[in-house]
Amino acid sequence: MTDSVRAFERGLRVIRSFTADTSLQTLADVARATDLNRATARRFLLTLEELGYVRRVGDLFTLTPRVLDLGYAYVSSFGVPQLAQPYLEQLSEQLHEAASVGVLDGAEVVYVARVPAKRVMTVSIGLGTRFPAYRTSLGRALLAWLPDDEVERLWDVSDKQQPTSRTVADLDSLRQRLRAVRRLGYALVDQELEIGVRSVAAPVRDATGRPVAAINLSTHVSRTTKQDLQQRFAPALLRTAGQIEHALSSRPS
Incomplete structure (x- = not known):
């Protein structure tokens, strides 16, 4: 790694050291x-301060909102989040639940667009939120189409904590669930991320048929049964995924 690349990597490491807890x-x-x-x-902190990404509060340092420009650059260049937003809003309004777009980043799924539910949800999710992909419907809707050896590699490097007793605990169980995703065309996760939360997700494909993102709906067990997810939510979700795919393929090149 050259000195210039190493310096860039270290600068990013400094930015990423700031979290919700720090x-x-x-x-x-x-x-x-x-x-x-x-x-x-x-x-690095003084350089980031000069560039406007960090500010000082006495002896403490904190990020500034300018850091969001880095994320917005990705959103703008990728295109899917902006393009999907009106379809997410329509889907959320139709079913009165939160709707999101996620993409794979290594073994994690990252939320890049979201329409929150008007109801209170226990899981706090915003743009940039990350979860181990295998625990989520968004992640499984994308993992299902990867080669087996890639799924195994991502499983090996995943955070394997078990947030609930329902969370997938081994690779064979995950593979079984991914086979169901391929058969049905969508992923359904029942209280594996958090007790009380159910979600369903479908892939969004580019013109070549490659999944580039996934969309999901999340809800609470007190108001939505698994049968509801299968019979009402999944068909609406698949229609919306198709609309986004059509919009993607219709974009000027």
């Missing part, structure tokens, strides 16, 4: 989180 950090905190010495961490 939104305010001292220089020592950043150095420790990034495994950099204090002098190097200080140089």
